[in-house]
Amino acid sequence: MQGPRAYLDHNATTPLHPAARDAMCAALARPGNASSVHAEGRAARAAIETARIELGAFVGAPAKAIVFTSGGTEALNLALTPHLVVGAAKQPFERLLIGAGEHAAALAGHRFPADSVEIMPLTPQGVLDLEALESALAGNAGRRVMLALQAANNETGVIQPVAAVARLAHAAGAVLVCDAVQAAGKTDCDIGRLEADALIVSGHKFGGPQGVGALCFADPASHIGETMIRGGGQERGVRAGTENVAAIAGMAGALRAAGERLELERKVLAALRDGLESEIARIAGDAVFFGSGGARLANTSCFAVPGIEAQLLLMFLDIEGVAVSSGSACSSGKVKRSHVLTAMGVAPALAGGAIRVSLGWDSSEEDCALFVKALEKAVRTNKGRPRGAAFEAA
Secondary structure, three states: OOOOOEEOEOOOOOOOOHHHHHHHHHHHOOOOOOOOOOHHHHHHHHHHHHHHHHHHHHHOOOHHHEEEEOOHHHHHHHHOOOOEEOOOOOOOOOEEEEEOOOOHHHHOOOOOOHHHEEEEOEOOOOOEOHHHHHHHHHHOOOOOEEEEEEOEOOOOOEEOOHHHHHHHHHHOOOEEEEEOOOOEOOEOOOHHHHOOOEEEEEHHHOOOOOOOEEEEEOOOOOEEOOOOOOOOOOHHHOOOOOOOHHHHHHHHHHHHHHHHHHHHHHHHHHHHHHHHHHHHHHHOOOOEEOOOOOOEOOOEEEEEOOOOOHHHHHHHHHHOOEEOEEOOEOOOOOEOOOHHHHHOOOOHHHHOOOEEEEOOOOOOHHHHHHHHHHHHHHHHHHOOOOOOOOOOOO
16 A cells, blocks of 8 residues: 655646646636637637736736737747847847756747857856856847756755846846746746746646647737647637637636635745755755755755765655656656756765755645655765666665
8 A cells, every 4th residue: 555645746747736727627627719709719819818917917028919829938939040030120039048946848949040059158056157148148149048047046046136047138138038838836027027029837836737838929919920830810819729628717716715825835835945945955855956056946846865866866766755847857758967067066975966846835844754764774875886786675
């Protein structure tokens, strides 16, 4: 019989919030294509437009400036194109600057020629190097420049100074596309306060369903000159295809719940996270916490215990009933070295042991206690074992 389990991998995907589930069930119970003109179709359309209004209020963007997508990856692929139109300028962008710690959806999903892309370095604390950014912007004077930057990193939880970066970008005539996938529902993601030109969110990171996200513009006149998915003209012609009404409604339900609990949950999760880190430091005095010297998401801790490989620790914790992630996991499920930690200058051997614990709306003290118990057992039985050796679960 399987014992209790603790799910501490919310940055990968959050469990579906009851508010999202209820909204989805209600939508699934109704027939109707949102493009149809009959009563059922109009009801489906109303559900989508209500969700659009709610998302707009959540991120501080006009409802008509929001495009629903299949998730954050599609939204980034859609936005990071030379043919993004922002404001009055119509000529294509000539240069794309990307933070070195960005998600693969930004690093590999853009539609710029390879020789038009420049990677911006991070500081040892995981923050975008502002001096390097200023130099790059100055070096690209006279060109149309786009900058892609996360609001918060998915591996370390480090929060970027998005507004300060946006001001530097705008002063140089550049535009900022902000990936707020990991930050939405955990910290303030108002597009006006961030001063971003476009914002990306994904439902399953804050209690909504997988498979739905959005591209949000600050200016409703903004659009994509060359779309990727062509067809019936849905989503203002930016993203064709019959809308997933149930997923969109579920994301809106999760948004409502996230907005109501944001401040309280941030305090609760910060206390749980700080308590966990104290226990980790007690168990392994040489543990290293990445990005802990600056602003981080309240729910995230990324650490390594020297002498224990991430893959070994992941397997051990899973057997002990705890679900966490390594610093980075590829699509095949194999652990690979984190490009984020590499950009922060972390030594390869230490980066190879990085583990991410991420809490969420259903995390409890019992979950944290189970993790601490499992980690203590893992460190006691496996610390210092030869690289590649089989783990011991005794």
